Amino acid sequence: MAGGLPGRLLLRRENPGKASFLELFFDLAFIFALTRLSRALLDDPSFNGGFQTLLMLAALWWVWFVTAWSADWFDPRAPLIVTLLLWTMFGGLLMAAAVPTVFDGHAMVFAVAYVAIHLGRAAILIPALRGHPLQVRSLRVAVWFAISGVLWVVGAAVTPAREVLWALALVMEYSLARLRWPFPWLGRSTWPELQVNGTHLSERYQQIFIIALGELILIAGVTYSGSGLDRDSTVAFALAFVTAVALARLYLVPAGSRLGARIEAEGPPGSKLTLMAGYLHLVMIAGVLATSVAMEMTIDHPGEYETGQTTVGVIGPALFLSARILLAAVVDGSWPWARLVGVPAIIVGGLATVRSPQLVNSAVVAGVLLLIVLFDAMPALRRSVHEPGESDAPHKRRHG
Incomplete structure (x- = not known):
């Protein structure tokens, strides 16, 4: 078995799980997708x-997540896996290109590309895994993607029912993953069959979140460059940078760097945590995307009042914080009080500035995020003040 094709495709579970160059190359499609979504x-x-x-x-996101999960199992250097990643990347680029006009005439491009990605993955993997237990797992997933694919294609063809059918397809796909893809006669996948490398998946989550923040900075920079560089736009651009830094810090601390270790410690059931982290990262990236749009609107017209900017400018950070709180809870059981207070504070601040210029609203949101970062850091600052440093140790020994 080890010498056959399945054995050559699969990674050893003791592999350190670092992201490959090809996986990072694949992420370029998601960068393009985020810019189209923000537009x-x-x-x-x-x-x-x-x-x-x-x-x-x-x-x-589901295309990215399923691909990241697959790359965790298979050797990205194998020619068949290289083909699979490139196939998925091209399909993702087609989906991203159609985003601005999906609901104005190009829904079929988006839907067919989405279905082709998932069924194409199955067409590549199922024959290659012949004789290996993972072939049945891939078959279960493929059957359900074929069923949901009908909803995607019909939704693209029937305009009045499009949003409903696509939402139903997504709910079905996300739910079936948590249920381990059960199907009559094929059973359901076991958690050992779905076990992942915590180091690899945690690293991939961090990389894709940095890409989302990069989109925020990129859009802010491009918008500011074309704004005339006046005083208000400069202040708005500075607020966008401060917001991005605050979001990055709130993501990484405290549980952002401990996700991989927790998944590894859980063993096969750690796949449940990986899946939950995937759902929560979707919400966090949605929050960053909304924040990016709000900052773009602020830089473009800082002195104007716009209900849409206030809405996305409040919903974005609130979504990010809510999902980040839940991630900390599932990783280490913590409920950071500053963040819990921060969610309603952002909402109240948004309501209080609903009739103010966009610059004021963005300043309030950025201020709340900075306060959360400050209160988060206070316990560590207290420890650094009260705990003796290395330079104090000899003095204490001489007089102790």
């Missing part, structure tokens, strides 16, 4: 536009 939300920041953007983001 779609900017064009229509209403509730309906936000819901449509969320549907497209959830579909693109």
Whole structure:
């Protein structure tokens, strides 16, 4: 078995699990997708536009997540896996290119590319895994993607039912993953069959979140470059940078660097934590995307009042913080009080500045995020003050 094709495709579980060059290359498609999604939300920041953007983001995230999970199992240097990643990347680029006009005539491109990615993965892996127990796992997943694929294609063809059918397909796919893809006659996958390398998946989550923050900085920089570089736009650009730094710090501390260790400590059941982390990262990236759009609107027209900017500018950070709180809870059982207070504080601050210029609203949100970072850091600062340093040790020994 080890000498056959399945054995050559699979990674050893003791592999350190570092992301390969090809996986990072694949992430370029997601960078493009985020820029297209932010453009779609900017064009229509209403509730309906936000819901449509969320549907497209959830579909693109599922492509990224399932690919990251697959790359955790298979050797990215194997020619067949290289083909699979490139196939998925091209399909993701097609989906991203269609994003701005999905609901204006190019829904079929988006849907067919999405279905082709998942069924193409099955077409590549199932024959290659012949004789290996993981072949049945891949078959279960493929059957359900074929079923949900009908909803995607019909939704693309039937405009009035598009949002409903696509939302139903996404709920089904996300739920079936948590249920381990059960299907009559094929059973359901066991947790050992779904076991992942915690180091690898945790690193991939961090990389894709940095990409989301990079999109925020990129869009802010491009918008500021074309704004005339006046005083208000400069202040707005500075607020965008401060917001990005605060989000990065709140993501990494405290549990951002401990996710991988926790997954490894759990063993096969750690796959449940990996899946939950995937769902929560979707929400966090949605929050960063909304924040990016709000900052772009602020830099472009800092002195104007815009309901859409206030809405996305409040919802974005609130979504990010809520998901980040839950991630800390599932990783180490902590409930950071500053963040718990921060969510309603952002909402109240947004309501209080609802009739103010966009610059004021962005300043309030950035201020709340900085306060959360400060209160988060206070316990560590107290420890550094009260605990003796190395230079104090000889003095204490001489007089102790």
